[in-house]
Amino acid sequence: MTDLGLYIHVPFCKHACPYCDFYKLELRAIPAATRLAFTSVVEQELILHLTAHPDLAERRLETIYLGGGTPSTLKPELVGGLVSFLQRAFQGDGAQEITLEANPENLTPQRCVKWREAGINRLSIGVQTFADRHLERLERLHRAEVIDDAVANARAAGFDNISLDLMFALPNQTMEEWMESLRRAAALNPEHLSFYGLTYHENTPFHEQLEEGGLREVEEDLQAEMYLAGCGFLRHAGFEHYEISNFARRGNRSRHNQRYWYRGDVLGLGPGAHSNLGPRRWSDPEDLESWQEAVGNGMLLMMEEEPLGPEQLDGEKLFTGLRRIEGISRRESPILHNAARAWFEENRDDVGDYAACDEESFRLMETGWLVSEAIIRDIMKHLPPG
Amino acid sequence: MTDPRIRNFCIIAHIDHGKSTLADRLLEITGTITKRELKEQILDSMDLERERGITIKAQAVRMFHEKDGQIYQLNLIDTPGHVDFTYEVSRSLAACEGAILVVDSTQGVEAQTLANVYLALENDLEIVPVINKIDLPAADIDEARRQITEAVGINGDTALPVSAKSGIGCKELLNALVDRIPPPKIDNDAPLRALIFDSAYDNYRGVVCYVRVKDGKLKVGDKIRFMKGELDFEVTELGVLSPRQSPVSELQCGEVGYVVAGIRTLAEVRVGDTITHAKKPAAQALSGYKEVKPVVFAGLYPVNADDYDSLKDSIEKLRLNDAAFFVEPETSEALGFGFRCGFLGLLHMEIIQERLEREYNQDLLFTAPSVVYRVLLTNRETVIIDNPSKMPNPQNIESIEEPYVDARIFFPKEYLGNVLTLCQGKKGLQKDMTFISTERVMVHYEFPLSEIVSDFHDRLKSVTSGYASFDYEVTGYKEGDMVKMDVLVNGDPVDALSIIVHRSDSASKGRVLCKKLKEIIPRQMFVVPIQAALGGKIIARETVSAVRKDVTAKCYGGDISRKRKLLEKQKEGKKRMKQFGRVEIPQEAFMSVLRLTDD
Numbered sequence: 014m015t016d017l018g019l020y021i022h023v024p025f026c027k028h029a030c031p032y033c034d035f036y037k038l039e040l041r042a043i044p045a046a047t048r049l050a051f052t053s054v055v056e057q058e059l060i061l062h063l064t065a066h067p068d069l070a071e072r073r074l075e076t077i078y079l080g081g082g083t084p085s086t087l088k089p090e091l092v093g094g095l096v097s098f099l100q101r102a103f104q105g106d107g108a109q110e111i112t113l114e115a116n117p118e119n120l121t122p123q124r125c126v127k128w129r130e131a132g133i134n135r136l137s138i139g140v141q142t143f144a145d146r147h148l149e150r151l152e153r154l155h156r157a158e159v160i161d162d163a164v165a166n167a168r169a170a171g172f173d174n175i176s177l178d179l180m181f182a183l184p185n186q187t188m189e190e191w192m193e194s195l196r197r198a199a200a201l202n203p204e205h206l207s208f209y210g211l212t213y214h215e216n217t218p219f220h221e222q223l224e225e226g227g228l229r230e231v232e233e234d235l236q237a238e239m240y241l242a243g244c245g246f247l248r249h250a251g252f253e254h255y256e257i258s259n260f261a262r263r264g265n266r267s268r269h270n271q272r273y274w275y276r277g278d279v280l281g282l283g284p285g286a287h288s289n290l291g292p293r294r295w296s297d298p299e300d301l302e303s304w305q306e307a308v309g310n311g312m313l314l315m316m317e318e319e320p321l322g323p324e325q326l327d328g329e330k331l332f333t334g335l336r337r338i339e340g341i342s343r344r345e346s347p348i349l350h351n352a353a354r355a356w357f358e359e360n361r362d363d364v365g366d367y368a369a370c371d372e373e374s375f376r377l378m379e380t381g382w383l384v385s386e387a388i389i390r391d392i393m394k395h396l397p398p399g
Numbered sequence: 400m401t402d403p404r405i406r407n408f409c410i411i412a413h414i415d416h417g418k419s420t421l422a423d424r425l426l427e428i429t430g431t432i433t434k435r436e437l438k439e440q441i442l443d444s445m446d447l448e449r450e451r452g453i454t455i456k457a458q459a460v461r462m463f464h465e466k467d468g469q470i471y472q473l474n475l476i477d478t479p480g481h482v483d484f485t486y487e488v489s490r491s492l493a494a495c496e497g498a499i500l501v502v503d504s505t506q507g508v509e510a511q512t513l514a515n516v517y518l519a520l521e522n523d524l525e526i527v528p529v530i531n532k533i534d535l536p537a538a539d540i541d542e543a544r545r546q547i548t549e550a551v552g553i554n555g556d557t558a559l560p561v562s563a564k565s566g567i568g569c570k571e572l573l574n575a576l577v578d579r580i581p582p583p584k585i586d587n588d589a590p591l592r593a594l595i596f597d598s599a600y601d602n603y604r605g606v607v608c609y610v611r612v613k614d615g616k617l618k619v620g621d622k623i624r625f626m627k628g629e630l631d632f633e634v635t636e637l638g639v640l641s642p643r644q645s646p647v648s649e650l651q652c653g654e655v656g657y658v659v660a661g662i663r664t665l666a667e668v669r670v671g672d673t674i675t676h677a678k679k680p681a682a683q684a685l686s687g688y689k690e691v692k693p694v695v696f697a698g699l700y701p702v703n704a705d706d707y708d709s710l711k712d713s714i715e716k717l718r719l720n721d722a723a724f725f726v727e728p729e730t731s732e733a734l735g736f737g738f739r740c741g742f743l744g745l746l747h748m749e750i751i752q753e754r755l756e757r758e759y760n761q762d763l764l765f766t767a768p769s770v771v772y773r774v775l776l777t778n779r780e781t782v783i784i785d786n787p788s789k790m791p792n793p794q795n796i797e798s799i800e801e802p803y804v805d806a807r808i809f810f811p812k813e814y815l816g817n818v819l820t821l822c823q824g825k826k827g828l829q830k831d832m833t834f835i836s837t838e839r840v841m842v843h844y845e846f847p848l849s850e851i852v853s854d855f856h857d858r859l860k861s862v863t864s865g866y867a868s869f870d871y872e873v874t875g876y877k878e879g880d881m882v883k884m885d886v887l888v889n890g891d892p893v894d895a896l897s898i899i900v901h902r903s904d905s906a907s908k909g910r911v912l913c914k915k916l917k918e919i920i921p922r923q924m925f926v927v928p929i930q931a932a933l934g935g936k937i938i939a940r941e942t943v944s945a946v947r948k949d950v951t952a953k954c955y956g957g958d959i960s961r962k963r964k965l966l967e968k969q970k971e972g973k974k975r976m977k978q979f980g981r982v983e984i985p986q987e988a989f990m991s992v993l994r995l996t997d998d
Contacts, residue, residue, distance in 0.1 A: 020956055080955075209952035237948040258952055273955050287956035294960050317960065328963050336954055360981065363925040386949040387924060390969060394978070 017072040018272045019099055019108070021055055022283035023084040024301060027116075030152050031222075034214035036285030036299040037082045047301070051087065052095040055282045058297075058308045059102060062280065065313065069280070073105035076269035078112045079133075085115035089124060093131030100132070110174075110268045112137055117155040120163035125170035135174040135267075136167055137205075143194040147183045157197070164201045174265060176205035181239045182231040183211050191239050192246065199250045204265035207258050208243055210236055237383055244379045255338045257382045274333045292321045327396065332389050340369075340376020350375055352395035356388075359395075364388075401582040402653040404469075407611065408527075408580055409476045409491055411519060412501035413509035413868060417531040421501060421563035422460075422475060428569050429462040429473070431641060459494075459597075459609055459655045460642040464573045471577050474655040476596065476611075478515075483744030485872060486691055487723075489518050490596040490671045493687050494611035494655060497525040497580030499572070500553070504530045504538040504560075508546040508835060510809045510868040516551050522687075525580050528558035529572060534565055542836060550835040583653030590681040591615035591623075593650070593658075593674040598665055600719040604636065606662035607644075610674060611655050613685060618649040622677040623660060626684040630667055631677045632660035665722040693725045693741025694802065694873055695748060695852055696785035698766035698895060699755075700737030702977065702986070706762065707736050713759035714738060717751065724751055729786070733893045733979050734764065739786060742768075745852060764977060766895045767992040770848045773800040773876055788894035790883040793934060799899075800876040802848040805830075808859065810867035812840050817862035825850040826901070848873060849899070884909055884938075887930040888920070889982050898992045909939035915991045917941040920984060927982055 024037045025048065040048070063070050077099055079092065092113070100107035112135040113128060120138070128136070142148060143157040155163075167175055177198050181191050198206060213220045213230065222228040231239075244254055252260035256274060259267065272279050273289075281288040284304035287296045295318035298304050307314045321329065331349050334341035343350040353375035357368055367381030367388065377385055412418040426432040459476045478491040492498065498519045502508055519526055528551075530543045544555030559575055561568030597609040610617075617623070621634045636659035638646040650656045662668060670691070673684040701710045718724055725741030742748040748768060755761045772784040775797040784790055806827075810818055812834070822829070822844050831843035846855075851871060859867050884905055886896035896916075900908050909931030916929045920943050927943040951962060977984050 210948075210950070212952050233947045240948065240950075257950060257954070270955060273959060279956060281956060285957070287960065289956070289959070296957060296960075325963060325967075328966055329959060332962060332966065333954065333959065360924060367924070382950060384924065384946045384949045386951060387922075387946045389966070391924065393966065393970065 015072060015278060016075040017069070017103065018076040018078065018269050018277060018279040019059075019074065020269075020279050020281045020286055020288075021077070021079045021084070021095070022281065022286035022297070023051070023079055023081040023087060024284055025051075025081065025086045026083045027086060028152060028154055031218035032151065032211060032214070034217050035082065038301060040086060043301070047305070048087075049091070050305070051283075052091045054305050054308050055095060056098050058282050058304075058313070059099065059280075061308065061311060061313050063102065070103060072103055072278075074100065074103035074108045075277075076110045076112070076272065077108045078269040080112075080114045082114075083116050083119070083139075084113055085119035085124075085128075089127035089131045092128075092133070096132040110135055112176075112267070112269055114139065115163075116153075117159045117163035120166050122166045122169060125166045125172070129170045129172065134172070135176070136172050137176040137178060137207075137267075138163060138167075140177045140194075140198060141180045142183060142186075142190070143197040144186075144190045147186060147190070150184060151180075160197075161201065164203070174205070175201075175203045176207060176267065177201065177203045179206065179208040180211050181208055181243060182236045184228050184231070186231060186239075188235065188239060188242065192242060195243055195246050199247070204262050205267060206247060206252060206260045208260075209258050210240065240383055241379060253338070254379065257336045257385065271337075274337050276329065276333055292326060294319055294321065328393070331392065332385075335375075335377050335385055335389060336382075338376065340374050342374045343372065348396065349392075352397075353392050355395045356392045360391075400585050402585045402651070403582050405472045405474070405583050405653045406497065406576055406580045407474045407476065407495045407583060407653070407655055408497040408499060408576060409478050409495050410499045410501060411478065411492075411512070411515035412531075413503070413506070413511040416501050416503040416506065416509070416512070417563045418501055421499070421529070421531065421561070421569075422477065424563045424566055424569050425473075425475065425573065426460060426462060426642065428566065428573065429464050431460065431462040459640055459657075461639045461655065462641070464577065466574050466577050472654075473573070473576060476655060483742070483747040484723075485514075485518070486689055486743075487597065487670055488515065489522065489687065490594070492519050492522040492524060493671075493685075494594055494596040495522075495524055496583055497527060497576065499576070500526050500528045500547075500551070501531050501563075502528065502543050502547060502558070504532050504540050504543045505535050507539075507543055507839060508550045508809070510807050510841075510870040513551065513807060513809075513841075514870040514872070516553070526553055527572070527575055527579050528553055528555065529568075530558045530560045531563055533560045534562040534567060546836055550833075550841065585652035586614050587616055587652045589614040589652075590679050591617060591621075591674065591676045592681045592685055593617055594685050595625075595668060595670055595672050595674060597670060598668045598722070600665055601659075604659045606659075606665055606668050608658045608660075608662070608668055608674070609655075610650070610658055612650050612652050614652060614681065615676070616649055616651050617658065617674070623658075623674050624677040624680055625668070625672050626675055626680070627672040627688055628667055628669055632662055634658055634660050665719055668722065670722070691723050691743070693723070693743060693771075694848065695742045695744055695768045695770060697740055697742070697748060697768040698729055698731060698734065698737055698786065699726075699740045700731065700734040700764040700766075700895075700977075702762040702764050704735050710755075710761050710763075711738075713755055713761055716759070717754060721751070723747065731766075731788070731895050733895045733984075734766075734977060737764075741785065745856070764986050764989065766989045767898065768852050769899065770802050770852055772881070772899060774798075775800075787883055787897040787899045790897075790899060793882070798878050799881045800878050801881065801899075803874055803877050804846055804848050804851055804871040805874050806844050806846055806851065806869065806871035807841060808844070808867055808869050809835070809839060809841050810863045811838055814863040814866065815840055818842065818859070818867065821855075821858055821862050822846070825855055845874070846871075847877075847879065847901075882933050884912075885932045886912065886916070887928075887932060887937075888916070888984065889927045889980055891980055892932075893979060893984070895989055896992060905933055906938055909933075912992060913939045913941040916988055917943055919988045919991060920982065922946045923982060925981075 026037045029039055111133050113133045114137045116139050140160050145156050213223045247260045254260050255266050278290045284297050284301050285299040295315035298314045298316050341349050357370040368377050410418050462473050464471050464473050476491050476494050478488045528547050530540055547555035559572050592614040593610040593612045595608050595610050599607050601607050619634050619637050624631050637650050638644045639656040671688040675681040701707050723743050726738050729737055729739040774782050774784050776795050777797050827844040827846045833841045835841050880902045881899050882902050884898050884900050885892045913929045913931050926945050929941045930937050931939040
């Protein structure tokens, strides 16, 4: 019995952050009725999937992840109903890890209790930074002191699996500011931490400002130093650096996110959610109304649906595999292991600090992760032509 | 004796002065072609020709015009309109007795106008000047007359004002052609001599030769001989263009038409050659024949080595249509198996490049074009070098000669300073400077061809805001103090980046080249030194620093598909890169040696 993860995309935000490129809508643009109906449409969507593929219901549900957007803008009672529906729809004892992405300002004492009651057992909190001037620049609705309260409230409500999301390479951010954010985050004793270099995605206001010269990217050398310093700091603080951007206390890796890097099956529900079942990939339409209407009419709109061929699967295995601390193994894919090994041998003098390679596996080290795109492109040249 | 019913003429003009429009109008007015057909014809013509506003392949069209109750056969012979095809132009002119000279009344005389007039005068053509676009508000007919008189040296008062677009004056022009252009001299009984002024390849019939019968006459079934090519064929079809091919049983003395004789490749037919009868050959071929020699050479390589055979195939197909395109196999240490290609000029090279990419769908890598050097060795032997990487060792070289050109540049006087500075920087030697009107200047310079082959034309356009016109012809060779500059990437010499430079420029060109390559060569996992060297001596150096950060921060659900598609796209993009050792060198790098001026 293969297992399954569920991802629910909640495209609601009080305010859209100018750097975010996920599908989302600001709350004031959405009628209250639509918002209230959201979880039940998600349930209907799942029913449609189960009707089309009854064998899906045979799966063991391992994880549920509510991402967005800002899922913490939903009513906990509605989410509670959804979670219990999802838990009952599949075989087994129900998902072990049920994560909610939450903004600090939404984590009041009462709401934290309600999220617990809704069945959520893991919180991923969008902290971003502890410097108020940067929070302001990022147009976040919380300030640094709110973060401390949010974590305290979550702990008080009984959450024992909390992840904090941080960002570095923010416009004009100094190394000191970055390290200070890390120190304050670590001081909250989270079980898990992620940090991401700010990316100027196309079609975002930040990207536009970058093009127009209103924003300047942090110098590449400084970005590299920030990344390595962050890795070093968290390692010393006792975290395992188990993926390019993710750190965990022993036993607290994100089971849901690991599904992406180990390419486990994930069924996505909600507008803009991506699904990955075996070699098939598709996404729900990035449009709340069409998604809702289609599901209401008993239809599943699968966008960009494609079955992946062996060559494409190899490409995915390579770049997801190299994100993991375990790297790629010979057992998993002899072709990839051979290609990576050939690359390593050819560049041995220059890349000894970047990667480790032996008969069984090939993995990148922190310095290698920092330039992993370049390495992946290089290794791909060693793949046999498809 | 002459044939009073026939007039053979061509149209000469600067680009955009209205040559094609005038030709179209004459075809329309004489009823040779209807308006609707005209449109179709325009749609049919090669994309490249239309986009560049030039004519690549010459044709000859027969039309009829009635004047004073008499019907005349007018043969319009089209000429290629660009400097690279001067020889072809001269052969087309040699097939005529007269030429219409078109001058745009809003622009005046330009460089090509003059170059073409000189060619026409060399061929003893009667020139009928025409002032075009007289219906435009900016038209200045008197000024155009004055420039024709002063700059061209033809009486401007004899020029006919026309508007090719609306047809004004075109009937008068047809009458003037009959009156002023002499009819062809004929001798139907003399041994056959027909001038080949163009040829084309037809998939079904093989080579089609366009000819002007100068002496005797030509019939279907005749056994003919190409006097220079020394090959015999049997005529299977004769015809005229009206403008579609329509077969006739014979071509009379003085006429223009086409010949099909089972000729399989264009290489067997040389423009300028004379056709005579195999049984009763003429004693002498017509004069003016020249072997067309490419003046610019470049290496042409498939981006993926696996595509070599398919590229070879495409090149062979293309050559069927272009005898002036010279090709031989070449091997480069850096680029592998490819071809050394010779072209009549830079435009010719660009046309070939575009046709291979567009029509034959090839991923190409061109090395920087080179001129042909004559190298005298210490053992008194002379070798011809068209590839810088083949330059002999300096200790074996006695002297090097490089080709020179005569160039004429026309431009508004306010750009005089800019143009002179540019010419000076390109090692130009001024031979003449004239004001052709109160506003416009013509300068006459001598340059090393290598300076023109690089970015001269682009620079000229930019320093004159596009107002300059420019024409040149290769005149001969001169000795120069030249050296081969090698480029080392990551310590290894890349033969395809070698260039020949004047010793006095080597230091600055080496510096600029290294700097450019630093910008073009993508950062690698390691530091990549780029060096320029003369002999073994390093004269310039730059370093491409190693990649510091190149990582995708987040990789969850949808990121994975996006990421994979991006990687696939980058893999496609790689096709334009050439792996050299451990370093990838993009195509641009090989062309960057063209533009080595400090800006």
